Amino acid sequence: MRFREKAPAYAAPSGWNVLLPKRMARERVPSGRRFRSVVVGAGYTGLAAARRLAELAPGDEILLLDAATIGEGASGRNSGYLLINPGEPSASAAGFAGEWAVRQMALVQAGVDWLRELVATHAIDCSWQEAVPAITTAATPRGERSLAATRERYESWGIATEEYSASELRRIFGTGYYRYGIRSLTRALVQPAALHRGLADSLPAGVTLLENTPVHALSDEAPFTVETSRGEFVADRVFITNNLHARAFGLGRDRMVGIYTYGAFTPELDRDQLELLGEIAEWGALPAHRMGTTMRKIKTRLLIRSGDSYERELEPAAVRAMLTEHYRNRFPAMKAHELEHVWGGLTAVTHNGAFLFGEVKPRLFVSVGCGGAGVTRGTIQGKLLAELACGLRSQLLRDRLVQNGPDWLPPEPLRGAGAKLQICWEQWIAGAER
Template sequence: MALHTAIRTPADQAGSGWYELLPKPPPPRVLEGRRRADWVVIGGGFAGMAAARRLSQLQPGARIVVLDAQRIGWGAAGRNSGFMIDLPHELASDNYAGGRDHDIKQIRMNRAAIEFAASAAAEYGLEPHFIRAGKYHGAATERGQRVLAEFEQHLSSLGEPFEKLGADDLRRVTGTSYYAGGTFTPGTVMIQPAAYIRGVARGLAGKADIFENSPVVSIKSGPAHTVSTPQGEVETPRIIMTVNGQVESFGFFRCRLMHIFLYASMSQKLSSSQMSQLGGEDYWGLIPADPLGSTVRRFGDRIVVRNSCTYNPSMRVSEDLVKNFGMAHDRSFRERFPMLPDVQAEFRWAGHLCLSLNSVPAFGEVGQGIYSACCCNGLGTVKGTLYGKLIADLAAGSGGPMVEETLSEAAPRKLYPEPFMSLGAKAKLWWLQRRAGREM
């Protein structure tokens, strides 16, 4: 018998633009009283929804409870840029690429996750929020162009298709002359993340009981585990933890996870005349040549800019910090879109992501009947979906080659002792963002 008491629970401030654009959801269903379940999934993001959906497929009729600390889509699941990326995307590398064998495996697994998500989109009528649009990489500097040339060479070695683009090609797509060249790859899916994840939750109605505003404050493990929230508790033989970096709050993977926050701003709605001045295509997503540069995405009459990152072991950021980084977003927006001088940002937010030093997940059985599918290393949409599905396969006993491949990964490496870890992480992030230069 062991008691895992949460040191902290998620407390994201100010809703993301993705969430705020959606219709107001019905009042939350909050866990109250005592109940029993065959499965409890802690966390209602990409991994949690994938795990619950997969469990409902493997064990129809099983009593599945999903507990989320906030509203579905309010937290990290609704705070990303909405890229479901199939290709190598190592944020710690200089050009997104890793080792050849590693990348071949990751591509195969990422595409399996995308197809699992596509089947959910088709089943639940979410196709408008799930678009196979591909992605652009844009380079604004000579160094960025060299980085993309290396990336293209790596893609060629993997046998992956891509299109090399010049400045005029990118201008025709984006409307801006900011970029000197780029690369297009066709396999990425662009989603409206909050709409997609809320839609999956709706689609699971009748197959899983989903409770919102029900943060887990403790887990008492034993032959039958007891999962407690402020107003209720669930007794269950099996728990799946899909809370990404928050898994550390329960004492698992302590001092092995890095907590990073990224910052984004979404423009006000563009008028028809502003869209005419901008030109370009209505729907596209662009990733910077430098991993620490600006991600830019247009969807119809709005533009999102995401850049700037901080190391926050406390898993908290202030509203002032979000506001301060908003000024960096405004500068990046003005540099790219000088033809839109009057366009202001309507929404600003921060999003929590979790990395490990060796870029591996916190995956597997961490206690008798307690499973973890956490630490997505900056690819929460696709990796969360992947690990959520695979952890359900593992926990339900169905296994499979991808489960074994994921289990064969090394454990997340232990972080350096404090204060060296924080000092080193902050210094490195400062240097990498400074090196990004005009890519930011």
């Protein structure tokens, strides 16, 4: 099977990655061409799968391939929230049943716990923080009602929440933009590119990581021939963890769409400016609507993440203007400085928020569809995928395997027209949450 779809090439580097010291990509092609397992895609999902395979079968040779460099894929471009539940602001709307939701959260919690352990074991310097307040905020009456309903739902599941009034939020964030907030379920905040790098650079000895090496074609059955820009490899088992680009393998073609979202950093702010951003050194503000704006105060800078576009990255000038407007709306007292780093990132989105997960044909394993919360979900699913392949069974894996897959989507041009209409409609509904 030869691919027609290219792995993403972005208009600008990840702002998080730019802030880190230079790193040499791993490009040394191994002399052997035969591997027990090849993993395609070294985001959080692929890193977790490769690591777990090496842990479970220490003698096996594993090849982990990525089309880009570590820190530059979506895994190094996100906002660094380690969320327990991707539907946090809209748990009520998603119609989650209590028991199912609790199992879901246990699954993702296991991802957070594993990441925490790896960060500690390998001394990964990624600013892992659990005490920073990460508050889901509402700027509109509709957002407030939605958050209040979410809070009730959480409480009914036995999940503790804290409420914040407008004046408390003003004290924390330094803006009167928000009227209500709740805090729960976000477990940690990280520097995502630093975490991504740290995980890649601490892989067990059995894993060979090869960056800047897109996979162009894959044979139909095991043993698989994996054709890449650096020649062919042969593998007994293949793991597809390249998220949206699994479509190029014919996987999830009628189940996943690509949505770009955008991030930016302010320049480093001086003391006077920082004092306008509330009393505390670092904070996080998540939106009450999924089309809303996420913010973080990170030591001397602000992060702003917003915007959604279907399958195509917006022009950099348009992205800059959009993010500047959302930032100014929230912090009108700040100086009119230019945003310093502005970038886009691509995520796979499914209609029902479900994932393609499992052994889709003999010895071909897949975990894709990681939407907007793949740091934790991608991690646990990559780990469980390796366990599935190695015959290790657990309650977590059973809980993962009983979940439904992604819903079918109509073909183009209906799909694109529908998705664009939905984005416009939801952005309108989100209103000032954007």
